[in-house]
Amino acid sequence: MVAGxxxxxxxxxxxxxxxxxxxxxxxxxxxxTAQPGMSFVEYQEPTQADLSSTKELSEEIVESKKQQxxxxxxxxxxxxxxxxxRYSAQFAVTVGPDDYPASxxxxxxxxxxxxxxxxxxxxGRIGDVRILNVRFSNPVxxxxxxxxxxxxxxxxxxxxxxxSAPYTENGKPAKFRWTRTIQFxxx
Numbered sequence: 775m776v777a778g779x780x781x782x783x784x785x786x787x788x789x790x791x792x793x794x795x796x797x798x799x800x801x802x803x804x805x806x807t808a809q810p811g812m813s814f815v816e817y818q819e820p821t822q823a824d825l826s827s828t829k830e831l832s833e834e835i836v837e838s839k840k841q842q843x844x845x846x847x848x849x850x851x852x853x854x855x856x857x858x859x860r861y862s863a864q865f866a867v868t869v870g871p872d873d874y875p876a877s878x879x880x881x882x883x884x885x886x887x888x889x890x891x892x893x894x895x896x897x898g899r900i901g902d903v904r905i906l907n908v909r910f911s912n913p914v915x916x917x918x919x920x921x922x923x924x925x926x927x928x929x930x931x932x933x934x935x936x937x938s939a940p941y942t943e944n945g946k947p948a949k950f951r952w953t954r955t956i957q958f959x960x961x
Contacts, residue, residue: 886915886922889954891951
């Protein structure tokens, strides 16, 4: 039985080698014929009007890239992973009973903990928020996950302030990432 299996495997390998060594017959290239409905486009040199409008557009694109670069997560420092520095960010943020979504309060969801990563700009403002985790004390809370995520993003973007000195790289304030947790309590 084992010998039969070995013979089959060897036969399969030989078959694959033969297919690899023997080339496929070349296929004939079909001629392209022009149909009466086909048209050809000629290359046109840009006019002066086209060049000036293109220049203005490129300047607008550069400006928008500068604003987008401000919210770029990829080049933000992570002081929590930099063991050579002992930076600890402190934030002031208030979450009150009025922040609890009304529909979740009526359902009795309970305590909700939201863990988020903040992108802190060199000015100390919060540039962007990524929600990492949402935990509910009551399984009913899963139905209200999107409401808590939206509310947490809004609170963290508008009410969070960096109260410690900004993170610095080479003596200059730099944008950085920091993880922050907030809790929603039933009113």
